[in-house]
Amino acid sequence: MITPNVHPTLGHVARKAGVGTTTVSRVINGGDHVSPETLAHVRRVIEVLGYMPSQAARTLKGQRTKTIGLVIPSIADPFFSSLAEAAQAVARANDSLLIVTTTGNDARAEIDNLNRLIRHRPDGLLIVPANSRSQALRELVALVGFPVVAIDRPVAGSSIVSVVVDNFEGAMTGTQHLIGHGYKRIVCLTGESTLYTIRKRIGGYRKAMESAGLPCILDNSVNDYKSAESAIEKLLSGPDAPDAIFSTKNSTTIFAFEVLQKLNVAVPQSVGLLGFDDFELASRLRPSISVIQQPVEEIGRQAAEALFRQLDERETNAPVQTRLKTLLIPRYSCGCAAPD
Amino acid sequence: MITPNVHPTLGHVARKAGVGTTTVSRVINGGDHVSPETLAHVRRVIEVLGYMPSQAARTLKGQRTKTIGLVIPSIADPFFSSLAEAAQAVARANDSLLIVTTTGNDARAEIDNLNRLIRHRPDGLLIVPANSRSQALRELVALVGFPVVAIDRPVAGSSIVSVVVDNFEGAMTGTQHLIGHGYKRIVCLTGESTLYTIRKRIGGYRKAMESAGLPCILDNSVNDYKSAESAIEKLLSGPDAPDAIFSTKNSTTIFAFEVLQKLNVAVPQSVGLLGFDDFELASRLRPSISVIQQPVEEIGRQAAEALFRQLDERETNAPVQTRLKTLLIPRYSCGCAAPD
DNA sequence: CTGTTAGCGCTTTCAC
DNA sequence: GTGAAAGCGCTAACAG
Numbered sequence: 094m095i096t097p098n099v100h101p102t103l104g105h106v107a108r109k110a111g112v113g114t115t116t117v118s119r120v121i122n123g124g125d126h127v128s129p130e131t132l133a134h135v136r137r138v139i140e141v142l143g144y145m146p147s148q149a150a151r152t153l154k155g156q157r158t159k160t161i162g163l164v165i166p167s168i169a170d171p172f173f174s175s176l177a178e179a180a181q182a183v184a185r186a187n188d189s190l191l192i193v194t195t196t197g198n199d200a201r202a203e204i205d206n207l208n209r210l211i212r213h214r215p216d217g218l219l220i221v222p223a224n225s226r227s228q229a230l231r232e233l234v235a236l237v238g239f240p241v242v243a244i245d246r247p248v249a250g251s252s253i254v255s256v257v258v259d260n261f262e263g264a265m266t267g268t269q270h271l272i273g274h275g276y277k278r279i280v281c282l283t284g285e286s287t288l289y290t291i292r293k294r295i296g297g298y299r300k301a302m303e304s305a306g307l308p309c310i311l312d313n314s315v316n317d318y319k320s321a322e323s324a325i326e327k328l329l330s331g332p333d334a335p336d337a338i339f340s341t342k343n344s345t346t347i348f349a350f351e352v353l354q355k356l357n358v359a360v361p362q363s364v365g366l367l368g369f370d371d372f373e374l375a376s377r378l379r380p381s382i383s384v385i386q387q388p389v390e391e392i393g394r395q396a397a398e399a400l401f402r403q404l405d406e407r408e409t410n411a412p413v414q415t416r417l418k419t420l421l422i423p424r425y426s427c428g429c430a431a432p433d
Numbered sequence: 434m435i436t437p438n439v440h441p442t443l444g445h446v447a448r449k450a451g452v453g454t455t456t457v458s459r460v461i462n463g464g465d466h467v468s469p470e471t472l473a474h475v476r477r478v479i480e481v482l483g484y485m486p487s488q489a490a491r492t493l494k495g496q497r498t499k500t501i502g503l504v505i506p507s508i509a510d511p512f513f514s515s516l517a518e519a520a521q522a523v524a525r526a527n528d529s530l531l532i533v534t535t536t537g538n539d540a541r542a543e544i545d546n547l548n549r550l551i552r553h554r555p556d557g558l559l560i561v562p563a564n565s566r567s568q569a570l571r572e573l574v575a576l577v578g579f580p581v582v583a584i585d586r587p588v589a590g591s592s593i594v595s596v597v598v599d600n601f602e603g604a605m606t607g608t609q610h611l612i613g614h615g616y617k618r619i620v621c622l623t624g625e626s627t628l629y630t631i632r633k634r635i636g637g638y639r640k641a642m643e644s645a646g647l648p649c650i651l652d653n654s655v656n657d658y659k660s661a662e663s664a665i666e667k668l669l670s671g672p673d674a675p676d677a678i679f680s681t682k683n684s685t686t687i688f689a690f691e692v693l694q695k696l697n698v699a700v701p702q703s704v705g706l707l708g709f710d711d712f713e714l715a716s717r718l719r720p721s722i723s724v725i726q727q728p729v730e731e732i733g734r735q736a737a738e739a740l741f742r743q744l745d746e747r748e749t750n751a752p753v754q755t756r757l758k759t760l761l762i763p764r765y766s767c768g769c770a771a772p773d
Numbered sequence: 774c775t776g777t778t779a780g781c782g783c784t785t786t787c788a789c
Numbered sequence: 790g791t792g793a794a795a796g797c798g799c800t801a802a803c804a805g
Contacts (some may be wrong), residue, residue: 099578100554102782113792118784128790143576148552149492150782153797158489160532160553168521174514181508181535190553192500192530195521213490213500213530214440236483238439351717376713377691442798453776458800490798493781711778 101142110138121146152214158364160190160209161400164220165244166198172389173221176244179393180219187401189216198223198288202229214239217400221245225289234371240305240403243433244396246289247414254403256396256415258313260290260369261384263419264297267367268339270383271419272305274428280310280328282321282345294341296368310335321348326356329364337365337427343372350382350426366426376424383427386420441482450478461486492554501530501740502550503564504560505584506538511712512683512729513561516584519733520559527741538563538628540570547573554579557740561585565629580743584693584736594743596736596755600630600709603725603759604637607707608679610723610761612645614768616677616705620650620668622661629654634681634709648719650675661688666696669704677705683712690722690766706766709741716764723767726760 103121107114112135119127120135127135138144152158161184165173181191192215194206203223207230210218217240222230226249233301234241234253243255264349271279281298283291312328313319328335338353340346345366352359358364360380368375372385395415403411423429443461447454452475459467460475467475478484500552501524505513532555534539534546547570550558558581562570566589574581574593583595610624611619623631635651642649651740652668655661668675678693680686686708690700698704700720708715711726735755742748763769 097782101792103784104782115615115785115792116790119791122784126790131790145548145551145555147493147497147782149489149554150797151784152489153487153493153782153799154784155797156784163531168508168518169511171509171511171514174507174511174517177533178508178535185534185549188549190532190534190549193517193521193533194525194530195518208485209525209528209530211485214487214489236691347717349715354719356511358614374718377687377718378714379694443800444798447776454799455776455801456774459775462800466774471774487798491800493783493798494800495781496800668785 100147103144103146106135106138106142106144109142110135135181137427142328150212154372155406157189157216158214159188160192160213160215161397162192162213162220163327164203164206164210164218165193165195166221166223168193172370173386175389176221176393176396179390180397183370183394183397183401196221196223200224200227203227204229204233207237207330211237217241217404219244219396219400222248225249225305233414235262235332241399242400242403244395254399254411254413254415256399256417258290258294258387258392259416259418261297263387264294264339265301266297266419266421267369267385268298268301269302269305270423271337271339271365271367271427272301272307274337274361274365276428277307278310278333278335279307279337279339279365280312280335281312282315282316282338282340282349283311284342284345286313286341287338291341298339298341315345315348318348318351321345322355325349325352329356330356335364337361337367340366340368343368343370346370346382346384347372350378360426361428365428371422376423380425383424383429384422385426386422388417391417436556440487441484443484443486444698446475446478446482446484449482450475450623454719496607497529497556497744498554500532500553500555501529501531501737502553502555502558502560504543504546504558505532505533506533506549506561506563507535512710512727515729515732516561516736519730520555520737523647523734523737523741529741540564540567541735543567544569544573547577551577557581557744559584559736559740562588565589580740582736582740582743584732592753594739594751594753594755596739596757598630598727598732599756599758600633601637601640603727604634604679604681604709605641605759606723607639607709608638608641609645610763611677611679611705611707611730611767612641612647614677614701614705616768617647618650618673619647619677619679619705620652620674620675622655622678622680622689623653624655624682626653626681631681638679638681644735653666655685658688658691661685662695665689665692669696669698671756675704677701679706680706680708683708683710684720686710686715686724687712690718700766701768705768711762715762720765723764726762728757728760731757 095432107117124132128415182193196203200223221244231251247255369385371384375382464472524531536543540563561584571591587595654664659750707723709725711724715722
């Protein structure tokens with residue numbers, strides 16, 4: 094016996110209360126079909142003993158585990174931690190616990206996480222797929238036996254329900270906004286562009302530029318401050334220097350901002366800046382940074398709710414994909430005079 | 434049967450492999466005392482069936498649940514999410530899953546969380562106590578029957594192991610640093626000061642000021658931008674206007690920064706600024722903000738490791754409190770010329 | 774090296 | 790309204 098089980102059991106309660114185990118079971122499950130006196134008495138004994146039903150035993154009897162899994166790239170990332178917060182709130186509202194694991198966007202770690210999770214038989218799973226087209230993921234999900242909802246990125250070629258953001262439209266709107274300010278040579282800083290979300294955003298940028306008859310300028314070389322510096326310096330000193338930057342993700346936006354500061358480039362006068370994804374201090378930097386904001390909590394909330402709906406079979410036929418709208422937050426860096 | 438259990442069981446494997454259940458059990462637990470042929474054969478069957486042992490059944494047999502609980506005020510807060518990330522890494526390294534719940538720093542929610550968790554019999558618990566002196570918490574923890582480690586704030590009057598930061602020394606060092614820059618009238622912005630950590634930080638500030646023969650100026654009125662604005666305006670226009678601000682927490686630091694910007698107060702020339710707790714963009718604001726940095730990941734890591742040490746009884750007698758050192762990160766706002 | 778068997782704590786017929 | 794008993798999937802004696 095590794096962990097001596099100090100918790101009293103239903104049997105203990107039954108003996109001490111002088112009733113059968115069935116009665117105790119009834120009491121802890123609502124108390125129906127139990128006489129008021131017995132009910133009160135058993136409840137008192139439970140109180141005295143500090144009895145708490147064992148979820149493991151219940152699970153073994155075929156009940157739910159009352160847990161859901163959340164598999165995300167990172168907990169420390171503000172986007173995913175906000176997501177997790179929302180998901181945990183929904184889990185709690187459904188009397189369930191949230192088990193969190195992280196993949197670091199690595200497909201192997203993801204499979205490993207899934208395998209660990211499966212032993213615990215969560216009632217359902219929320220996952221931000223490391224790779225939208227992973228074969229292994231699709232296979233595993235097909236076998237798990239519980240509902241799965243993909244978040245932020247769909248799982249290609251599967252019927253897995255997903256809750257994502259309208260990356261395409263958001264990026265298009267943002268780019269159009271820059272165009273509306275009169276910028277003509279808008280460079281799109283993509284960073285690594287293997288992620289589903291980034292690809293969609295690039296698509297939105299392209300669409301906006303092409304519709305306006307402007308040239309698409311893409312740069313995927315920015316990964317850190319250093320690379321941002323050399324990329325932007327090169328672009329600005331080139332023949333057709335860009336007059337605005339559309340950044341497809343947070344980190345890139347911040348690097349770009351820093352480089353522009355460093356180079357003493359006037360924002361938004363010389364170069365406009367607009368980023369996809371809001372972040373806490375975007376409004377506090379000088380100049381403040383205009384962004385396309387994602388409804389982060391809403392994503393987590395809706396995904397978790399979709400999961401529980403599937404669990405309760407309330408959902409007859411769930412929409413395969415829920416696409417949430419983004420919001421343009423005009424601040425200073427795009428040329429909008431923010432009220433600040 | 435709410436959830437038809439689609440997973441094959443150990444019994445299925447045994448039958449299909451033509452062996453006893455014990456043998457299968459041995460195989461999935463390392464394969465000792467099993468002939469190589471049987472081992473290989475059973476493993477193949479397991480593979481084919483996609484068998485995964487049920488943690489619930491193992492738990493019922495008195496084994497560990499292979500889960501640990503983490504109870505924190507919020508997941509969305511960067512400090513706690515970093516903590517959680519570190520804790521989850523340690524959990525995984527110990528072949529365990531992390532269950533996360535949030536309290537919003539509310540003692541009642543905390544007790545509620547604990548009760549929910551107890552049903553799941555985690556092997557151990559990491560908790561950031563909402564209230565360091567909660568009677569109810571102490572009582573509950575005394576009964577849970579598994580090890581508990583308090584994080585960031587100790588549980589007063591109990592023998593619960595805790596991993597915290599040296600708030601007192603950190604605040605003292607920070608205040609002394611401001612003093613070293615020649616500031617004489619340093620106001621301490623505390624915000625709400627009911628939290629253990631804040632109280633300790635105020636203590637450190639006091640100690641530094643008193644040791645230097647300087648007057649302590651405390652202001653606990655700052656809760657948002659509005660209150661920060663009125664507080665700072667009032668202070669600066671008063672008879673003995675402060676020449677520096679020591680802020681005991683992140684949000685207050687940022688509000689103070691914004692107000693100083695708004696009022697066009699030169700930082701650090703007219704007013705120095707130093708905050709307790711680092712944040713992502715502290716180095717990117719202009720001027721960049723000097724801070725006392727907490728070893729966040731280290732706190733989470735050490736707490737989780739302490740927990741598993743207790744679990745494995747490797748720990749004969751654990752130190753009741755581990756106090757981690759903070760680090761002064763001098764940037765621009767305190768008067769240090771940062772290399773930027 | 775291998776199998777039989779007895780529970781772990783709970784829910785659930787099925788009687789009474 | 791109440792209880793006896795079976796059994797969920799697994800592990801651990803105990804035999805062989």
